[in-house]
Amino acid sequence: MTSNVYEHSVQLDVSKCTGCTNCLRRCPTEAIRISNGHAVINHTRCIDCGECIRICDNNAKKAVVEKLEAMERFRYKIALPAPSLYGQFDNLEDVDYVLDGLLKIGFDEVFEVAKAAELVSAYTRQYLKTEGVKLPIISSACPVVVRLIALRFPSLNDNVMHMLPPMEVAAALARQRAKENHPELADDEIGVCFISPCPAKASYVKNGFADYESKVDVVISMSDVYFSLISKMSRDDDVDSMTESGMVGIGWASSGGEATALFNDEYLAADGIENVINVLEQIENGNIPPVKFIELDACTAGCVGGVLTVQNPYIAKTRLQSLRRYIPVSRNFLTPQEQEYIPDLYLFDELPEYMPITQLSDNMAKSMRMMADIQRLRDTLPGIDCGACGAPTCRALAEDVVRGRATIGDCKILEK
Ligand code: SF4
Ligand code: SF4
Known part of the structure; x- marks a missing residue:
């Protein structure tokens, strides 16, 4: 996929937008402008982080x-619950109530993403031992981070781990299992549905990684499923023991869970988009301690902080801690034979194409001239970043003018 065909899940309802500029200031990639009284998203720059959804009061x-x-539309329906789903329910003592609820709302089978996460953790331990991998390895699990690196930090592309995210591994394994158990089903009769905490995973499913196509058919929001599940889950029911995951898999729902599952303390974990950008800048500048693995989650507190969840992320995180107390460390260990190499099913070849949002022109001399023009224009602007022109900062307006997307007359202060 190339940048100009990237399909986004974060979208604007123009009829509700008052042009208040709140999202303009919050967007980490300066993808938003205000034009004709409402917000406009530049889809080349958007990373589907959901920050603008969080901030918009309208x-x-x-x-x-x-x-x-x-x-x-599918004859056989498989649910892939993200581990963050388990943190949405008050006093949940057993994950099986959630899995049973999913069967009651119409799924034929459940494949826990937490199970796939345990397998991904086990193979990541192998990956870290692979000769020649560039350190520090940056996790590829958060699609916002992968796209952010492609847009703003191309020099770190080689550090991104080529391991598929647990959602994708779960989809492949769930299909495999369904076909083994139900040979009568044709491929297109099996539908795999991911229950997502964030819009970025929905965008990832639409676009895949470079030439890798997702095996998930449908992405639905965790908040939608939550309300359907609540009416079906009852503590009085006797539910079958179904869960196939342990502490490691469920831990992936919160920041630091993926890194601690490596059983190795040479890691760094950061969450929240501003911290993520700051850490990436520090890696680029060579200013971080000598760690082997870096886990970055765009949402505060990790996936439990996604905009499609229901509960406060810290409450969800605490609930997951209580839930993990009484379960085994992992239910998915690799046999010595399985540890010999990482199967293809877990890996992808190519990362998303480098899409240089900061590059002004393909021609170096022209780029430098444009850069100088931006600097000159910026010095003539008031420098108060008021947002009244529709750009998030005076520097961004100067760049828009040089790129031919705005005029200096858009500055309301200069106009006065
Ligand atoms: S926050 Fe952004 S999308 Fe929401 S009303 Fe304000 S300008 Fe419009
Ligand atoms: S989703 Fe994130 S990157 Fe995209 S427009 Fe909203 S704040 Fe900006």
Whole structure:
């Protein structure tokens, strides 16, 4: 996929937008401008982080995902619950209540993403031992981070781990298992539905990684499923023991969970988009301690902080800690034979194409001239970053003018 065909899940409802500029200031990639009284998203720059959804009081920004009904077209329906789903319920003592609830709302089978996460952790331990990998290895699990690196930190592309995220591994393993158990089903009769905490995973499913196509068919929001599940889950029910994951897999829902599952203390874990950008800048400048692995989660507190969740991320995180107390460390260990090499099913070849949002021109001399023009223009602007012109900062307006997307007359202060 190339940048100009990237399909986004974060979208604007123009009819609700008042042009208040709140999202303009919050967007970490300066992807938003205000034009004709409403926000406009530059889709080349957007990384689907969801920050603009969080900040908008008018609900003008939304995550476009599918509804549960989208699964009706499949004869055999498989649910892939993200581990963060378990943190949404008060006093949940046993994950099996959630898995049983998913069967009651119409799924034929559940494949826990937490199970796939345990396998990904086990193979990541192998990956770290691979000769020639560039250190520090940056996790590829958060699609916002992978896209951010492609847009803003191309020099770190080689550090990104070529391991597929647990959602994708779960989809492949779930399909495999369904076909083994139900040989009568044709491939297109099996539908795999990911229950997502964030819009970025929905965008990832639409676009894949470079030439890798996702094996997930439908992405629905965790908040939609939460309300369907609540009415079906009852503590009085006797539920079968179904869970196939342990502390390691469920730990992936919160920041630091993926890194601690490596059983190695040479790691760095950061969460929240501003911290993530700061850490990436520090890596680029060679200013970080000598660690082997870096886990970066765009959402505060990790996936439990995604905009499609229901509960406060810290409450969800605490609930998961209580839930993990009484379960085994992992239910998915590799045999000595399985440890010999990492199967293809877990790996992808190519990262998303480098999309240099900061590059002004393909021609070096022209780029330098444009850079000088931006600097000159910026010095003539008031430098108060008021946002009244529709750009987030005076520097961004100067760049828009030089790129031919705005005029200096857009500055309201100069106009006065
Ligand atoms: S926060 Fe952004 S999308 Fe929401 S009303 Fe303000 S300008 Fe419009
Ligand atoms: S989703 Fe994130 S990157 Fe995209 S427009 Fe909103 S704040 Fe900016």
